[in-house]
Amino acid sequence: MRPKQRAGQYHFAPGEEMQHDTSPHTVVIAGRERLLQCASLVLCYSRMQYAQVFPSFDRFACRVFLSEAIQFLGGAASRCVVDGSSVVRVRGWGDNAVYPDDMEALAERFGFGFWVHAPGDADRSGRVERPFHYIENNFYKGRDFSSLGDCNHQLRAWCERKNLRFQKHIRAVPTELFAVERSTLQPLPLHVPEVYQLHVRRVDTEGYVNLHSNRYSMPDAVLGQTLTLHETRTRVRVFDGKRLVFDHERAESGTATRVTIPGHHPRGAVASQKAAPTAEDRTLRAADPALAELVDALVRRHGGRAVRSVRQLHKIYLDYPTDAVVDAVKTALAYNLLDLGRIERMVLRNLAGTYFRLPLSRSEDEDDG
Incomplete structure (x- = not known):
């Protein structure tokens, strides 16, 4: 012990x-x-x-x-x-x-x-x-x-x-x-600078910079620019080089707070949030009105996530003859069918007899035998 x-x-x-x-x-x-x-x-x-x-x-x-x-x-x-x-x-x-x-x-x-x-x-x-x-x-x-x-x-x-x-x-x-x-005691310095921490952030497309899960608004004039943030205990100061862009009150870290200053995003100056059409989107719309109608339907169904579906439709358009794709799309639209996997199978069914003489069912395969 x-x-x-x-x-x-x-x-x-x-x-x-x-x-x-x-x-x-x-x-x-x-x-x-x-x-x-x-x-x-x-x-x-x-x-x-x-x-x-x-x-x-x-x-x-x-x-x-x-x-x-x-x-x-x-x-x-x-x-x-x-x-x-x-x-x-x-x-x-x-x-x-x-x-x-x-x-x-x-x-x-x-x-x-x-x-x-x-x-x-x-x-x-x-x-x-x-x-x-x-x-x-x-x-x-x-x-x-x-x-x-x-x-x-x-x-x-x-x-x-x-x-x-x-x-x-x-x-x-x-x-x-x-x-x-x-x-x-050791005497205080003549000047005690405020303690701060540096961060580099890009202003996103909505006009905000992100820090510790919180979002701070920025003037529209600096959209897309890379700025320097000085974080203190109570403030978030945003600089473009040596120029102070804005001085925000700091929100508590991790609270997912959106701090929007009146005047940063005036209603009349808000840009349209609709994304520019992709190359695939433009190609399909120019190819046939039926394809354009299907693209619109996909956008209504999936919103901003429709890009993937439009790309899948564009691949079908490139892989198969246009007439077969358009016929399948017209049939699908008539039944409000937007499943691109099923539409592709309909295209293959249209092509089976015209180009390849493929059996469409097990019974036809047995009759040919």
Whole structure:
């Protein structure tokens, strides 16, 4: 049996360390239960805390959160301790950890360094782990949230009030300790650029660009063009080179939302959605009125998916004599028959006696014998 070891405590000097982690929380948003990721950042000396919730927590969300949190706290501690999540690190632990370029750039901007604690050593990030229980059992209880944005707005205000309260386990008020710690934090840059993610999208034929299953309208002047999207936490800015085409409010990812701005698609300027006729369509219409009538019937039956049927009819037209095809089509139209497989068999039946002297039935084959 492994011998027990005496438990210890971690003590931190002002401005020495901050800790970041996430925790899955089930939250009722607009009357529906949702599994969200709660992200938190805590200054280890003063216990000042900032938290927000996200539908999912990837590297972009992490960069957004840490940038917001450090600005909320007024600066960064020298070291940010995180767990072994691949969101922050590429590989390794402790001093040997390797971080992606965008996370390194974020740390350099705010003047701190990441440090990944060893696996299984959750106590090393205890300053940020323990408050998650308090958020679950104090913040969410008894509150209504109309949207994800409303939840985060209330959570920010809750953090501000919590930081002003006396906390028994430290026998102090975080804001009073923060008065000592503030001067030891890494100062904020003169300008903190908004965190964004780049995407390249082509404007589709309906005048929209697609991002995370959502569609954002574009002016008709840029139909078919390839544009650059700058995605932030709350906005989707669309650029044509350096020119801003439009600034959309960002819809939550994966909600299949269609965002249409009045004036982007004026009714009088809407182009006809009817597709140009294909080469096969034109050939069949020019060959015979019966074929043109069958093409129209196929379009009425299948709509935009009629292209395949028209191509099949065109192949029948090329493979067999025109007279035999037209006769079969006229007969089919008389009975409202649009099954091209049966029409082709009717063509073969017309050709059997005229060109090949093929038996039409088993009885004829026996009579010839």
